[in-house]
Amino acid sequence: MSVRQSLLAILDQGRCYGYQLRAEFDRRTGSTWPLNVGQIYNTLERLERDGLVERGATDERGHVYWQITSAGRAEVRVWLDRPVERAHGTRDELAIKLAVAATLPGVDVASVIRHQRTASLTQLERLTGARPAGVDPGGPEELARSLVADSMIFAAEAEVRWLDHIEQRLSAHPQHALQLELSTERPKRGRPAKASV
Template structure:
């Protein structure tokens, strides 16, 4: 998720100060991803450095209003038009954990799946409880879109866990376990020469 482009898209609607940007982001995403105000101000400073926003008026409370530049409006519009790129490979901790558990001698991969399934199911039920099947206004609709995406993701995780369990059941026993390789990588820290 790009905080940078999200802030630009909000600023494209009109000038805002930092806490106001945080409130607008929360309002427009159903408060499902809290941003801290320090992150917002750091991002604003980088956006200013890049010529995408500039400091504007200061109100009587001392709030500095940030304004989007023409270049910032172009970047915000481009971001909204462009698909979200998916990264090659995975940094999904669960997938990596399960792959490691499946190949480590003595690891209880079935227990890993069982514990994750319980947690994932509890998470799914929590999300379903927070879902609004008939959102009434813009803020409710925004929250519903984000929660629905989280529900679909949780359902996909449960389907993947079922798939992983079936795949592992077809390959029982120690043939999956990997011992440490005797082959040494070519790179590494050289041994220190003795003096």
């Protein structure tokens, strides 16, 4: 789940409080996946339960700062190194992962892209090579299967093309130019404005 790992990855950069984490997530993802504060705090409590973050100091305004543990850092590394397994839904974990990874200091985004491209090409080869035995080539079952298979093939081809495009765009910038430091602005309470994509 990219929300959990994204929050951990942001905390790997420095300690944050809940509203700050939400604002950082929105900043790094273009507000394409709005999170409510309740979701942030529920996630932080689960991360704490799992030993991946710790509650830190409270400031004069009552903000509780959270910090990542060494186990949390290890989980971030695993997440960044592991290809995203595509799932059905409206939230694109890979896009969020690359957007967050591209803004974090010390992350080799080219390596993240290479891992994903390898997994995507493997999936594409599997999809194009899969032909069920015993199905009537002109029958309705084959048509239905091929509609689904074609959708998956086209999605895999599009993903590989998109990864090539992202790699090209990122290569035009020095890695350090893409990094976002934690913002010093205090985020306002309430829902962030919806971004149009």
